[in-house]
Amino acid sequence: MPRRTLRLLASIAFLTLGLLTLLLPLTRVAKAQVSPAKSIVYVLPIEGVIDLGLAPFVQRVVDEATQAGAAAVVLKINTFGGRVDAAVQIRDALLNTELRTIGFVDKRAISAGALIGLATKTLVMSAGSTIGAAAPVQSGAPGAEATPADEKTVSYVRKEFRATAEARGRPLLLAEAMVDADVEVPGIVDKGKLLTLTTVEALQNKVVDFSADTLEGVLSKLGLEGAEIREAKPHWAEQLVRFLTHPVLSSLLISVGMLGILVEMRTPGFGIAGGLGITSLGLFFWGHWLVQLAGWEELLLASAGLALLAAEVFFIPGFGIAGALGIAALLGALVLSMTGAGDTAAVIVATVWRVVVALLVALAAGVALLRFLPRLPFARRLVLESNLGTGPSHGSAPLSDQHWMGKRGHAASVLRPSGIADIEGQRVDVVSDGELIERGALIQVIHVDGNRVVVRQAPQPESTKPMKEI
Numbered sequence: 001m002p003r004r005t006l007r008l009l010a011s012i013a014f015l016t017l018g019l020l021t022l023l024l025p026l027t028r029v030a031k032a033q034v035s036p037a038k039s040i041v042y043v044l045p046i047e048g049v050i051d052l053g054l055a056p057f058v059q060r061v062v063d064e065a066t067q068a069g070a071a072a073v074v075l076k077i078n079t080f081g082g083r084v085d086a087a088v089q090i091r092d093a094l095l096n097t098e099l100r101t102i103g104f105v106d107k108r109a110i111s112a113g114a115l116i117g118l119a120t121k122t123l124v125m126s127a128g129s130t131i132g133a134a135a136p137v138q139s140g141a142p143g144a145e146a147t148p149a150d151e152k153t154v155s156y157v158r159k160e161f162r163a164t165a166e167a168r169g170r171p172l173l174l175a176e177a178m179v180d181a182d183v184e185v186p187g188i189v190d191k192g193k194l195l196t197l198t199t200v201e202a203l204q205n206k207v208v209d210f211s212a213d214t215l216e217g218v219l220s221k222l223g224l225e226g227a228e229i230r231e232a233k234p235h236w237a238e239q240l241v242r243f244l245t246h247p248v249l250s251s252l253l254i255s256v257g258m259l260g261i262l263v264e265m266r267t268p269g270f271g272i273a274g275g276l277g278i279t280s281l282g283l284f285f286w287g288h289w290l291v292q293l294a295g296w297e298e299l300l301l302a303s304a305g306l307a308l309l310a311a312e313v314f315f316i317p318g319f320g321i322a323g324a325l326g327i328a329a330l331l332g333a334l335v336l337s338m339t340g341a342g343d344t345a346a347v348i349v350a351t352v353w354r355v356v357v358a359l360l361v362a363l364a365a366g367v368a369l370l371r372f373l374p375r376l377p378f379a380r381r382l383v384l385e386s387n388l389g390t391g392p393s394h395g396s397a398p399l400s401d402q403h404w405m406g407k408r409g410h411a412a413s414v415l416r417p418s419g420i421a422d423i424e425g426q427r428v429d430v431v432s433d434g435e436l437i438e439r440g441a442l443i444q445v446i447h448v449d450g451n452r453v454v455v456r457q458a459p460q461p462e463s464t465k466p467m468k469e470i
Helices: 005-031 053-066 084-096 111-118 152-166 172-176 199-204 215-221 237-246 247-265 274-289 296-314 323-339 344-373
Strands: 041-050 070-081 101-109 124-125 130-132 196-198 230-231 407-410 419-423 426-432 442-449 452-457
Touching: 041 053, 041 084, 041 111, 053 070, 053 084, 053 237, 053 407, 053 452, 070 084, 084 111, 101 111, 101 215, 111 130, 111 152, 124 152, 124 199, 152 172, 196 199, 237 247, 237 274, 247 274, 247 344, 274 296, 274 323, 296 323, 323 344, 426 442
Parallel strands: 041 070, 041 230, 070 101, 101 124, 101 130, 426 452
Antiparallel strands: 130 196, 407 419, 407 442, 419 426, 442 452
């Protein structure tokens, strides 16, 4: 080979070696730049009462974790349960996501909490925890003890547990035994007993995947040690929704709303009572709208009820068909706004009972308010009790009104409490002493203050009373 060719090959070799020497550090930098990013794990608490406001929070966190490319979502469960329909919504959200979901039962997952735990892809329990006891019950009147649900409700919830266990490859009979005492599993639970498992029992029967006492221990066993932990917390709107949809506050809002409307129907014009009533009902429907219980149908039905009641108050004398239809429409909207998909007849009946009790409370409070409020010391200061006097200096003729004292006549219009009376053939502007007096009723003047002629419904004369049948 010629010397010239050897020199050319040697030059090419040295040049190649130099280029490799220069590119090697850049290759290492590139490898460092494409190394995998730090894993992200979202942690959200499932604590306290499981209510309808919790479901949107869980769905939001799952969606946010999916968009962030998180490695997993950990549900830290410690609850005695709550509403079945809320637990079903959370269960559906967990089953529908492709994201890795981890249920970490730290102390207890009872009732609805057990369904949420079974719906996660990986279920872990800390030492000394329990899971199960998911028999559905229905609440009655406020303060009364809950009663066992009917067979239809039990069957529905039992199948929800079974379907969830099927989706996650967990023992089917054990899931059903948590709900129905009639399900017997030899060697584990006898017939007539609900199934509740400790951590050791759940491990032995393959209900949970493993045991860990801390969140770090859970992540370490799943290969997620060192992951970035993002604690998920409900924002103010979600906290407000959970507050408004709480069963106790929902019943209170219904009572206050109906009380305001009833008081407004007994007083002239539109005032504080009506505004308070509409505001309370508005908060009720707004909270249930956000948790997807109340829809346009319920809002339209409630609006129709309020419109009928307004027509009864301002345009139609007395209380008749419009008022009855308005109350019925409003109560129907309230019941529909408190029931969701999957609710059985027993749940609906219990909801109707809650609404009826709230209405009865409003009626009792309204009667007490109209009867006893004017007698209270703080209320007297709101009422002018001094006699305005008569005569030109007080703005009224001395004889034109005073001579009506003690006279009787008939109400020419409904007195709400003000209106027109027919006394001795003359139309007189009068006001009742607080009660609603129907048109045509016999009235008697009991007080005259300046230009105010106060009347009261008079007893019907004996001669005009119908005779009793013998």
